[in-house]
Amino acid sequence: MTARAEHVPVGLSPIALVVHKRRWYCDTPWCAQNSFTEQVAPIGDGARMSESLRDLVAVEIGDQLRPVAEVAATHRIGWQAAHAAFAGRADEVLGRPLEPVAVLGLDETRRGRPATGSRRMATGSLRPTLGTPG
Template identity: 40%
Template sequence: MAQIPAGTRITARLREAAGHRVRDAGSTVIQAARDLHLSWPTVMGAFRTSAREVIDAPLPEVTVLGIDETRRGRTKWEQDPDSGKWCLTRDRWHTGFVDAADQVGLLGQVEGRSVADVLAWLSTTPLTWRKNIRHVAIDMSATYRAAIRTGLPHATVVIDHFHVVQLANKMLSQVRRHTTVEVRGRRGRATDPEWKARQRLLRNREETEWAPASYSYCCSFA
């Protein structure tokens, strides 16, 4: 039978449901195995088969490409038996590529965050696909900017708002600390008004709307 191939104990429909639960529903392999009363290796094998459908599928058309780094695992070094030098075999930093406009999701991921790593992934994509990209959203990374200038010279580089706000908050905190040192001749203390109002300076609109008590507390030092 098509639903029960030779040598299997579960139906193809159940195996497909297990793979899609991990791939699309965001469930872990262990949780999916518990819900469907299957073993961990069975669900993991179903997930590999289901994930291969996405990996082998052609890339969707993207006009705004997002590039960012992700820290994963630990750095692994191995010593060369001939030269005695230590070589990096696994980088803890990965570079992810996403569709920043249509929210399609993760397009690809490579180990490392150098210019060569970004260009290596771009070289695997069709030329027509790369020409369709109009903007590339990155953080304030000179490495990613250099890679884009080489691999996507026609695209416009933009900085996502999260990193712009983060940089502004860091600069605001530096100004507050330096001003305290210049005016008071010492580091800031918990009793200083500028220290008490530091959270108000960095508070966003969402926190203001959902935390009225904290907001009124900060406003008292205006």
């Protein structure tokens, strides 16, 4: 069996890992799984990109703030795969407990009762809307 996965590019040249795996068979009657393949560390089971590329994609999206579609196109992978790599990294980071909040600030930009109606573009004055007190 041959497994192929995209890997971290070298310069502008894309790299693909091609690994030939052995398929093993279990002929024991009580074995629930009749056949299985070897596990290879750089390529997860059923993965289409290496763990190194998955980490690189997550860093480019999360730390370098590049758009998901741009990173996916750069590394010749699908948008969904790039997003899944970023989401996996984000889950690891966000899964850590947060530090306790010492001071909670509130945004106090508006004072008084909220105005109802719509503003005139030229003057900025408030025009009451029909059916509302005001």
